[in-house]
Amino acid sequence: MSKQPIGIFDSGVGGTSIWKEIHHLLPYENTIYLADSINAPYGPKGKQAIIDLSLKNTQLLLKKNCKLIVVACNTATTNAISLLRERYTCPFIGIEPAIKPAALNSKTKAIGILATKGTLSSKLFHTTTSLYSRGLTIIEQEGEGIVELIENGKINSPEMTFLLETYLNPMRKANIDYLVLGCTHYPYLIPQLRKHLPKQVKIIDSGEAVARQTKAVLRKNNLLVRSKNSASHQFFSNGNVEVMASLLSENFEVNYFKF
Numbered sequence: 001m002s003k004q005p006i007g008i009f010d011s012g013v014g015g016t017s018i019w020k021e022i023h024h025l026l027p028y029e030n031t032i033y034l035a036d037s038i039n040a041p042y043g044p045k046g047k048q049a050i051i052d053l054s055l056k057n058t059q060l061l062l063k064k065n066c067k068l069i070v071v072a073c074n075t076a077t078t079n080a081i082s083l084l085r086e087r088y089t090c091p092f093i094g095i096e097p098a099i100k101p102a103a104l105n106s107k108t109k110a111i112g113i114l115a116t117k118g119t120l121s122s123k124l125f126h127t128t129t130s131l132y133s134r135g136l137t138i139i140e141q142e143g144e145g146i147v148e149l150i151e152n153g154k155i156n157s158p159e160m161t162f163l164l165e166t167y168l169n170p171m172r173k174a175n176i177d178y179l180v181l182g183c184t185h186y187p188y189l190i191p192q193l194r195k196h197l198p199k200q201v202k203i204i205d206s207g208e209a210v211a212r213q214t215k216a217v218l219r220k221n222n223l224l225v226r227s228k229n230s231a232s233h234q235f236f237s238n239g240n241v242e243v244m245a246s247l248l249s250e251n252f253e254v255n256y257f258k259f
């Protein structure tokens, strides 16, 4: 059982930022990554559509014998993870914007959150935000259009520069000292985000925390792989396989799949 792979899914290529953290922390674990790029972005879709797609991704990963599933997508986590946990017995790890550390450590008492519409409008997001919002200005910004550009291989493009400038301007004006990345695609933008923000602004995402949580849950369920053999990693995308391969630092092959 412990040799079974960890399954990871996202609406597209963004969750590879989470795969990297997991692989770094758990180098001997086998993994299967699923990018549902054909249906990206999930953000503007309604809750039910996000649930249906999350169920499809989960079923495919379970068919491939995964022992645990990482929902490497804030939008799918905030809208669908409770239902996935109700429906399936395997452990699920989700990802949510790291509001807590930003709120607790902010000195200027202003923080920015860049996330998708689906995440910002979710109940889970509202519940977490209301726990930490007292005495704080929270600038919530929908990253409309960003996921599409990344999915199309346009991380460094004039269109991206324009969107980031537009979205970060109100945050700069509000004197934020933390920017929380609430979408797993966004860590790929960190070098550019830094250029648009004053030096003292810290950019945080939840990738490392997700990897630590994955390890803890595997350990608790006695599912950590025991051998130290080199692990196997399979990547699947139903969108542009070249874009996805270009984001993976090692030379992995990305396979095309259809539901």
Ligand code: DGL
Binding pocket: 010, 011, 012, 014, 015, 040, 041, 042, 043, 044, 072, 073, 074, 075, 076, 116, 119, 147, 182, 183, 184, 185
């Ligand atoms: N990577 C997904 C997330 O973390 C992107 C969502 C989308 O497809 O809009 O929310």
